[in-house]
Amino acid sequence: MTDARQPPAAPSTPACRVERSPVHGNGVFANRAIAPGERIIQYAGREISWDEAQARAAAQGGPHNHTFFFSLANGNVVDGGDHGNDARYINHSCEPNCEAIEEDDGTIHIYALQPIAQDEELSYSYPLIYEGRHTPAIKRAFACRCGAANCSGTMLAPKPRRRRPQPQATPAAERGAAPATVQTPPPAAPG
Numbered sequence: 001m002t003d004a005r006q007p008p009a010a011p012s013t014p015a016c017r018v019e020r021s022p023v024h025g026n027g028v029f030a031n032r033a034i035a036p037g038e039r040i041i042q043y044a045g046r047e048i049s050w051d052e053a054q055a056r057a058a059a060q061g062g063p064h065n066h067t068f069f070f071s072l073a074n075g076n077v078v079d080g081g082d083h084g085n086d087a088r089y090i091n092h093s094c095e096p097n098c099e100a101i102e103e104d105d106g107t108i109h110i111y112a113l114q115p116i117a118q119d120e121e122l123s124y125s126y127p128l129i130y131e132g133r134h135t136p137a138i139k140r141a142f143a144c145r146c147g148a149a150n151c152s153g154t155m156l157a158p159k160p161r162r163r164r165p166q167p168q169a170t171p172a173a174e175r176g177a178a179p180a181t182v183q184t185p186p187p188a189a190p191g
């Protein structure tokens with residue numbers, strides 16, 4: 001079924017849409033078949049400093065509360081909750097069909113890892129860094145319910161993971177962050 005080909009959508013039609021997800025909260029679903037390697041959507045948002053990101057998270061009640069941060073190689077953060085787009089609703093999966101890549105220009109895009117059928121939910125693996133103590137409440141907030149056979153049960157990563165080498169020095173590494181790292185909302189997503 002994965003090699004079924006849909007007629008191409010109209011150019012103005014987005015490749016994906018937001019809907020309630022059986023995983024949790026809102027999710028993002030393909031509007032049409034998507035080919036492996038296809039760039040699906042930008043992870044949009046305002047680029048802010050790490051300190052500003054921490055301040056924003058604290059103002060909203062903590063890092064587990066509706067934060068949509070992606071760490072960039074330059075040490076800044078993209079806040080998907082500020083001028084963001086549908087990409088911030090893409091759920092985590094331990095067996096994802098997409099990946100997030102930081103481009104050379106510092107933008108983040110979501111790419112298909114494999115053929116994705118129309119109406120299939122998009123997902124990627126958050127290599128999620130949480131610097132604070134992994135308290136029971138934090139572990140609950142970041143519990144994974146993706147349902148994959150190899151589900152780790154958590155979205156919290158013990159170590160940053162790189163999807164591909166970055167040529168330049170990465171100050172973010174000193175803080176344990178990494179390109180394509182995200183902090184996410186709890187299972188009860190907005191909406």
Ligand SMILES: [Zn+2]
Binds near residue numbers: 093095145151
């Ligand atoms: Zn999982």
